[in-house]
Amino acid sequence: MGQTIGERMNEWMERRFVGRRFECDVFGQLLSAIHSRTERIINISGTAGMGKTTLLDRYESLALAQGAHSLRIDIAETGSGSDRIWRAVFEGLGRSAEQEAPASLEACISAIHRKSENGMLVLFVDSYEKIGSSDHWFRTAFLPRLPMNMLIVVAGRYSLEGPWRHSPAWKPLIIRLPLTELSYEDIHGYLQESGETDDEAIDAVWFRTLGHPLSLSLLNSSDGGDKAMQPLFSFEDRLEVWLREAPEEELRQLLFAASITRSFHQEWLSALLEKEVASTWFEKLSKLSFVSRASEGWQLHERVWEAMRRTFRERMPDTFERYCGKAVGRCLAKIEEGIRQGRDISREFAEALRFAGNPIMRAHYRHARESRHYMEPVDAGNREEAAAYAARRRDEARPWTVRCADLESGALFRYDLTAEESLLRLNALPIDELLEESPGALKLIRNAAGIVVGLTALIPIHEGTIDYLMRAPLSRAYFQSLSPVRRQELRVAPEQSSGVFVYSIDVDNLEDEELRGDIIPILFEPLLAGSLLVQSPPPLPYFAQACESLGFEETPGARHTGYGDEKVALTYALDTRKSRLPSYLRRMISDSGSLATAETMSDQSTISQLPERLTAREQEVAALLTQGFTNPEIAARLYVSEAAVKKHVNAMLSKFNLKNRTQLAKLILDGGSPDPFPS
Template sequence: MEREEDKGLHPDMTLGARIERLREDEFVGRSFELRFFTDYLTRLPERNERILSVYGTGGMGKTVLLERFRAIAAGRGALYVQVDLRQVRRGPEQIAALTFAQLPPDTGATLGGSGAGVRDGASTGGEATLEPAYAEDTASDAALANRFAARLNRLAASRRMVLAFDHYEEIGSLDDWLRETVLPKLHANMLVVIAGRFSLEGPWRLPPWRKLAVALSVSEWSYDEAMDYLARCGVTEEAACDRLWLRTLGHPLSLAMATATYLDNRAGYGSLYPPAALPDRLDTQVEELVRHWLQEAQDDELRELVMAASIARTFQQESLILLIGRDVPSSLFDRLVRLSFVERGAGGWRMHELVRETVRHSFRERFPERFRQYVRSAVRSLRGRIAAGLRQGRDISEEAAELLGQIGNPILRAHFRHSRASRNYWETIGPHNAADAETYIRRRIDSARDSVVRCSDPETGKLFRFSLSAVQSLLPLHHIDVRELIRLGDGRALRLLRCPRGETVGLAAAVPIRSSTLPYLKQAPLSRAYFAAVSATANDALHDGGFFLYATDVIDYENEELRSDIVRLKLSQMMSGTVLLASPPHVPYFAEAYRSLGFAPVPGAEHADYDAATLTPTYRLDTRGAAMLAFLDRVCDYPDLISGDRSDEDESAAFAAAAGDDTKAHWTGERARSDTGFGTTVGGSAAVSLTPREQEVADLLTEGHTNAEIAAELYMSVAAVKKHVNSMLHKHGLRNRTQLAKALTAARPLRKPPD
């Protein structure tokens, strides 16, 4: 066991000193915030701002951060005073009392004048007292503010001072008294820190306050910071660390609770405690987290709306009305979007991701039928909006992203879970910046390192961990000839990803497929295998704007923001309504990403162009016209959410019509046979039409796979596999799985080569 001396805890230390030392030992991260505060405190005379607004949703560790501010202030000789506004229940006099209890003696100074009011706590044993005479004092709030400011200013005149207010969301009506009556009177040698769940809004955004205040947002810990915290807590097992990180997304309070639970359970198992059991054991903390976050939503009406808002990643007042089937008054919606864990984003509002997941989990457990009803309603609404968008020719990427992120397969949901807002931007590459692209490739080669990409499915808690060696991470760049791709693409083939500082942090290459680029595509590594495998007719069919995706690369695959940029770029390409071809390295991270996005391997289009040894498939995705809906339905695979509706083919025809196609065959049975060459016959009868998803199930079924194995291979639920098998049994007029397998196997000779 570690000795106290080794930890800096000496026998003669007071209990308070021991607590402070332990706090220092457990404090991790926040280096930017600490530097920010230190810089402002040190250079205060040079600054115009005098108010530091520290804000972040519940559980981010704002109070702990303020304690570090206190230590920094003390180290620089500044006086630090902090008021916890949760303790203020009576009025401004209590703020004064709590403040004065922390001040050094000021001989003869009281707030109430001659002997009455709130006396200096230091002269009464360290406690602020409200004397009876104060109740009879008729001094106005303005007079109280004058005396309060005068007492603080006498101290600030001789030494720098920090006046901090924690839990500012509890200030209520006293906000006006503090802002308009007290703060204007304070000495310029004083820095005011206001910490709460919300940034300063309303009157604080008006002149002159907006020029006097600077905002400091407190967010989740980074992966490295979380690992530092876990190491200090004694958690070093890599599997456990990954699961704790992915379960909490670096949210400090959630991570602290999860770690405590893990350590408590590990104590009973010793070193044999199985990390795989961790997600289920953490579920006991969900309700406590929900209660913590919903402290802001005081009434049942608002809490019910929070639960409804957790269904979708993005919501609006109108979408909530459609979802719950009744009116949502504007006053209620305004209260919802003012919650600290709700923020405005593209297309509407969204909840903090961990809050959303936690509330959603609680909703599903407590009200399963209502939860299912809401999800069902959201899916139908999204599908309808997508169909209408296709018919109108407008961008449907937001609706598609919502659908894929909520209902898609586990890997897809995991990627969308970790797809966060990014400050980076893509720019096209031409002769003017070709050198930047070439420099980026050289820098990637020189700085390549092994990486581990971690993500998890919020619905199932399943962890995905992809290892990329330095060599594997460079494979996408092997065949990139910047100058040649610029010549071929007319400004569309290459893009650079830049960070806000202008540095290049990623590169994407996609060659348009048209008659002028076919000669290159037919002989270039990676693409030549596909064009050799398909017919000339199929090549001609791609001339209407398809792309061969050669590479999408970022400087650091472990960086979630950069991976978000990849996801968003892929989504925009998929939603462009075209044919996409790709042959990523046959490495799990790259291959699984494309398969989870709905790209299908093309038979006979394999090659070994990356290393002359590894056979690598080519993938294809068609999102033209109503094929977009077929793709979304195939990837999302939500038959259990729309059970009881019309049959697959009738529904397909309806969506095809909504999207503006002339014939049902565009993506129902006839299209399925033309795309895959897989029609089946029984006893010489006409071919039975299968949907694209049914054909994928049929392929695996004839190979002898179980329903569970098929579900794992196609990223769908076992219930969905059973649904597709039952549909095929009905179409063939058969009774059991064995008969179906024989019928499907017998139909194999009818398979046609791909077009």
Template structure:
């Protein structure tokens, strides 16, 4: 016994406890065990899906334990870690398969060869025994989904069980194809029933019936909420009689948890992390404006409600929102200070063109910080999970039916939303006729023919079609159509020849988008409205020029102005109503106009950009390679992450970092980040 590894004993006990607190999933576990026990894993896909916090990842962890108990191999892949390319997928899978040969580095840009290598390695493992490949957070897979289904999965051999987990059930071609549909085993996860909650609480030491009834009423069986309640000891500090009925369960969780944090510095870090959303040691140090020691940071990220992502660490969404709400009430000036530093930080990411996908992530979050209260109230007040789906043959009839339903079921809509921060009430109306104006010249086949990317479908978390977007890419092959058809022609006919020539780009390198319409069944429904708004935000940040128009009613035009769009002078159309002139709105962030836009949007929150020369002065002593490293340092990336991004060794990156510190007269990354942002902003 004395020679037993203590870490192994702890690990075994942790695994046992995890299994003990997994309740209400007996049916799903039995099904998976039956699959493992079969003589061979024939071709099939288990599609595990359900809303956020329902326990998908927790159940996948149990699948891992069962797989390892059966002496099989379990490979877990988080789809948030990919950049949407087969290259990134294959490299990550090879890493998880413990593939160390340098051969992969020689075929980095040969996707076919890299895929073949990846398949060979996974088949080698499958020949040695059963193998389970689990893809989690599949809603983040993006355009890689087509390659995965039509190329990678088709070449897998028997003996490999695929598990695809995400918020949404698999849709589109997965269902329209009888073959794929036959191979799918749907496994929806819902909230726990009363008996499962009772069992969970009993195993947590809570057996009083009154407390069990109270917790059941408050959580409705939502697994994450239930876990947070128990982990923060809420039931010991609150009783059913103490419930004021005014605050949400998450505000209670935040208050009780913060009382348990006796160290004020740790509390400050948690509050900053809640405002920052994504963080790492350097970025957190910048926001709190002090050096965060490594030991303190390690303790921080050791909490169960903090998890690692591709871009750093985050607090769980529910707890983060609750802490932010509590901080705004208790210390509004501190909250405002943290907010502005976050906005400055994301501003730097917005202007950092070398960061690829991470810049896209920063831009999406930046809108949250710089958008006015209207934008945050209409589109960010609640988490919304939706999926954009390209138009194709399998969903064509469904799309046509959507348009027919919009005409058949058109009705007046009243949008009433209250800002939780200020208490301000927003109220807008859209008549049935106004809601259909965008479809007046919309022809599905025509939009698809000019560019197959023009039409996107908006699906909710149940996979139901709830909206449609027409966002036409602007390039050489679409300009003729845009110049001669309503509602686009009046805008493009007003451009000079030189301006038109600037828009003549290839199909792949689009010059911009004309957002013709983003429609949902019901704009008064918060979830549908949020999905429409975030679809608009995603498009407006994806290209340098965005042009749009909408019925001349306050709801749409106020939103355009809040996003920083400018009304086009002396250019209107009568495509919706021959008696009512409708204006165009444009957002142009091409070239130097990006910084002009950023300055215009940050001015209302008290952030002033200094001269453009300052950044150049700051980096003028650096070599070209050192500037590339510097840009990633201010993003907060580790030496290893920079090495992978720039195809350098970690030792070379360390040498560049040392040179940067010496030339900029700083001794740490935190000092470097602070100097950069203090130089950039007033």
């Protein structure tokens, strides 16, 4: 007998399976060492389209290749009742429950034990998120009775929680494998296996799918090897896969609103929608598989967030812009408040930059997220580590290709650096000289394991460093271009520091999104402190466009050849001292189409149209309330107690016969004419 269709399909799927090496290694190791390992359950979790079922297919092939027996059920097909589940298991063993006398759970358990006597048995359970109340039965009445030489793989949108995680009996038995998107290297290998060799076409597919496995699997490649391979999955198609969890229109409207900012909470959504968001609906929203708790509230999964934003903008452009205007207005108001109070505004600044008008800025910042890396000053104690890092970087230098894309415009950006160019910033960094001239300027970047993955040099500008900066290769052109009066203004006491010269920021792999994302917060600190920032990076498109997109401007007469005689580098400066920071932020987002709306929203003329029955303090509270501030935030801004804010809000609700603060905000924004019949 020749090869069957099924065998040919399996061969094709084997060739097309990419990535998940770690997950496959975990399964293979546990399968081969089952008798010496404690773990018996592998829990695969991930949002829709993340490839959970495909990974189960791969696991099943690996199990069969090692001579194990495979048993597979899908809760979405069998149903969630305990009776249906054990019957599906029974039938999967090749036994019909109806042929047993009597058909029972006991007969199913006995059959499993008999099967396991002939070798390893692996039970695969898919779509576990649909098991519902039968989870208790599965955990307490079914799994405990299975033989020890058996492995169970449970896949679902959610990880196993509750007693699964907290019980000391279950905890050591479970290996958790949350699935994320595939890497660029995985996508590259997948497309090359499909016959696609053009790097630009591969980049386009990468940025359309962003490693989402289901999107990747739906590629359209015409006969003849068309290099313009395009995903059949549009953003809206991809979104519908996720939104099957949220069929109600009310819930979908909340999801659209939640996509405006990276993080959200119930009060903010109420302010954005101009209606009270019921706790029951917010609870449903927070329990979706692609919504997770974050430090500032809740967040949509990054790919869902991007797809929601894009779909929202395309379907309802006016509403999208109005919501963005509110978000920008709120960010700017919080930033101005933070500046006045002298507190950290990095979170608000990061949120504001998501609305930046420059597509390159948005593309670079798109993948920025909280980093696991940390900074450490270089001194005599770790100087050798800094030198060892530099030596390793030079020994392992290779070409870099930096890829990023802007979701709003769809623009793709690709920067190719040779091995020599990848070392320019590092080779210009005099470690020993800086340790002597500006102690504290040098810092190591360490990863979570403590390994050095970067080296930075930010030299404070003051009377103790000006002379060095006047002669250092990368900075002397800037300081020599200044007038004597201007240089003298910068000769302040060291404890004051008039600015920072960003001499170098080097990381060991610029292709790594997390490391690349680390560079932005390094610049954030002096920028948000209200400082003069000056830098002169290598004369390459990547660095030049990054500087310009951040708002740096070239300093006339400050070009130099500090990186080599044939490399003419420019010098850039950005001044955020005194009142310049708020205006800088407004300039950054002025091209996004949201600033005018934000300014209109925070316009005090709207508040002045309120009936004279509001006191001056109530008008101040009302102005902040319309911008989505919570009571504690309003209290901090006005330097009053939270109880006082609540008193003013309740007084305004009473005056206009309103039920909640959302109705009050709508009244204010509508010009102060109360609805005689509030809902």
